Amino acid sequence: MNWTIPNILTALRLIAAPAVVIATLAFQDPLSYWIALIIFVIAGLTDFVDGYLARLWKQETAFGKMMDPIADKTIVIMTLIALLVPFGFSALIMIPTLVIIFREILVSGLREFLGNKSNLLSVTRLAKWKTSFQIIAICSLYIALLLNSYQMSPNDNVKGTQLSIILNPSPRNQSSILLIGSICLLWIATILTFLSGYEYLLKAIKFISEKNKND
Numbered sequence: 147m148n149w150t151i152p153n154i155l156t157a158l159r160l161i162a163a164p165a166v167v168i169a170t171l172a173f174q175d176p177l178s179y180w181i182a183l184i185i186f187v188i189a190g191l192t193d194f195v196d197g198y199l200a201r202l203w204k205q206e207t208a209f210g211k212m213m214d215p216i217a218d219k220t221i222v223i224m225t226l227i228a229l230l231v232p233f234g235f236s237a238l239i240m241i242p243t244l245v246i247i248f249r250e251i252l253v254s255g256l257r258e259f260l261g262n263k264s265n266l267l268s269v270t271r272l273a274k275w276k277t278s279f280q281i282i283a284i285c286s287l288y289i290a291l292l293l294n295s296y297q298m299s300p301n302d303n304v305k306g307t308q309l310s311i312i313l314n315p316s317p318r319n320q321s322s323i324l325l326i327g328s329i330c331l332l333w334i335a336t337i338l339t340f341l342s343g344y345e346y347l348l349k350a351i352k353f354i355s356e357k358n359k360n361d
Contacts (some may be wrong), residue, residue: 148207152200156213161219162189170228171250176295182228183288190281191223206208209317215269219250222280238329239287242336249343256350258274267348273342279335293324 162185170180197214199205226243233239257264 147208148205150200150205150210151208152196152203152205152247153207153210153213155199155216156210158187159192159196159217160213160220163217163224166225167228168222168351170225171231176292179232179288179292179295182225183285184293186221186225186281187285190285193218193277193281206231209335218277222284223247223250225284229284229291229296232291232310233287239332242332245336246339249339252254252343253346260350260353263353266353267346270342270345272345274337275335276299276338276342278333279331279338283328286324287332290325324360 165181165188166186166313169178169185172178193214198208200210223243223246226239226246230240230243253267258266260266
């Protein structure tokens with residue numbers, strides 16, 4: 147395999163996924179959240195850079211086409227699962243996480259079923275938008291978590307504090323508005339994720355119907 151710069155960036159994004167999880171769960175303090183956020187932001191930037199460089203330098207490879215969506219899905223899903231811990235497994239984050247996981251499993255299954263016709267489910271503009279919104283929403287959640295961590299007193303419980311912010315936002319609490327905004331972004335990303343999955347499902351059903359008619 148040719149280790150071009152775009153391929154290296156894609157591989158690094160895949161490696162970054164467990165690194166973000168470890169950083170998030172290691173100490174659950176502002177420093178670990180900062181490390182997780184920085185790693186995630188850098189990994190998110192490589193998602194935009196590797197494809198651009200591959201096209202610019204004419205270095206598009208089968209490895210890159212295969213690993214790029216895998217790396218995207220891996221880091222988003224693993225990070226969302228890790229964030230459930232500091233946010234006390236809030237349903238407002240857990241439900242979007244489960245929907246995103248379900249969609250990725252569904253699309254992966256459809257691609258496997260279609261086999262050599264899997265190009266019918268090539269990445270759409272809607273799918274690119276959902277990835278962008280997922281990355282932005284996760285970054286916002288980390289920033290809200292950091293801001294709230296700095297505002298907490300030593301005796302505060304993280305789970306209780308996070309849930310109270312969501313349910314009882316206070317204008318004096320700077321993290322409350324940001325956290326609510328982050329939750330909204332995550333739900334928008336989830337809606338886009340669902341719609342893109344539904345779009346792929348319709349394409350697969352259409353192909354199966356046409357195939358049955360021909361048979």
